[in-house]
Amino acid sequence: MSENKLHKQPWLKLYSIILIANAIYIILFYLIMQAF
């Protein structure tokens, strides 16, 4: 059934922001861990 097929979805800028924010959280936690 064609309606079940995955059509290519655009990559939104927001996706990059969320993933970068996640990486920043991990880096921040690392810095906090080192500081205390």
Added chain:
Amino acid sequence: MQTLNWIDWVVLSLTLLTIVGYGTWKTRGRKSVHDYVKGGNTTKWWTIGLSVMATQASAITFLSTTGQAFSDGMGFVQFYFGLPIAMVIICLVFIPLYHRLKVYTAYVFLENRFDLKTRSLTAILFLIQRGLAAGITIFAPAIILSVVLGWDIILLNIIIGVLVIIYTVSGGTKAVTVTQKQQMFVIFFGMLVALFVILNLIPEEVSFTKALDIAGASGKMEILDFSFDLENRYTVWSGLIGGTFLALAYFGTDQSQVQRYLSGKSMKEMQMGLLFNGLLKVPMQFFILLVGVMVFVFYQFNQAPLNFIDSSTQKVLASEYSQQYQELEQKQSILFNRKKELSLELSKSENEDLRKDLYYLDSIEKSNRLQSKYLIKRAIDTTYAITYDKLNSELNALTVGSASYNEKKDELNAWYKESAKDTQTNDRDYMFITFILKYLPKGLIGLLLAVILSAAMSSTASEINALATITSIDLYGRNIKKEKDENHMVKASKVFTLIWGILAIIIACFANLAENLIQLVNIIGSIFYGNVLGIFLLAFFFKFIKANAVFIAAIITQVIVIVGWWFDWMPYLWLNLFGCILVILIAVIIQLTQKTHVETN
């Protein structure tokens, strides 16, 4: 046993009744199935985001997570590192398909792709695990509040359940979403006020950064663990890999979450709602853990009981182990005074030796706390005491240093630690509530109790809403009663909501406290989620796989995963990945075998 002041009763009752009343009033009137199940597709992205967060954040989140921070530090936050990744995948893959097919439930898609039996099987797997979880969502705060405040647990289960049933039956998905917005406001406000008050209760000379320093010296700020040890439950890798799979399964295939974003105004609003959750979830969990760590710092200057379950302490003090327990309390008291001095010194000057001393003293405190659990366990469980003594005498009969001696010693140690797993000794979930009741001012206690009960209600509402939707749409509507009109289906959904609400209350009344409540819910999830996620991934990405192969693979996988969990093959978080890969592998093998078989014939 604590009693509540009338101000707390007023704050608690007013908060809860206002939310229930507003939710019921706001969503009154006649509805179509579309209104009742998908909230008329009118929800905006930020409401979806709050609703998704409120569904995941149950009372267990606040009671257990703070307790976890108190005893083990901030490491639990790693569990959520995979969540933002999962949100992006769901926005890219799941939402566009659900939106295009205009599905009411996630499992409708599986019938489109495979067949009715696969849809029904996954729906039933969902009903089993979510039905149990709904009971635990009510039971978790009820057991703790009943022990601490002396409230009747059955009555409390019924009150929480009935309050949720009132607005969920009446208003359906819309009522769940409307109330969750207010519940999230109460939760955020209450936790912020709690942190502010805790910081004020810590001695003035200890600044916030010094408080973190003290926590760090006791090992509570070890947030990240980069080791590849499978035995460690929470590492960066288990969070990123296992956490992604768990979040993918939970937010992508669990109807209690899917139903939240399916109510969105448009595909864009649904995606934005989930991304909102992806952005805020990690800092929110960090914040809750931080509250727990600050309570730990507070207890460096105010003596904490050896065990936070007061009734258990009373039992051991009334037993033959009273003398030993009192001696342990005295030891703990001396230790507390020494730790207090060192903490004050550390807050005045940076000194590496002080940090080492504090770390060492904290390890002694941990051992004292374990010993208190051991004594309580002996006092309440004679079989445990007899087994311990038997193992001990067997150990004494062996030659020190021999292989059998070391083996027996390990066995004895494991049995000693087993004492911490009893419902009456494991006090982790009691730490935060005990602190609230003892040290927070009047009025604020009522607000924090409202936070805990709001969280319980918001999760339960989503759960019974989803359970009823699956029962009415996927099972009743699809298998039993075909071609019924709108009115009939709305009525059926309301009846199923009522039935699931009552069932959740009954499960809550019969539940037993597990090792740790938050873990119990995650364990139940991990047993079923991997398999269900695997079925969805097969549907999305493996075009050559047909219905029969998936159905047989799903049944075999579920049995293997349950066996794996029973025999403790791996930490439970990895069961998600295991179940997911297993169902895909088995389905591929069956499909290829069938193909070969057909070709040979």
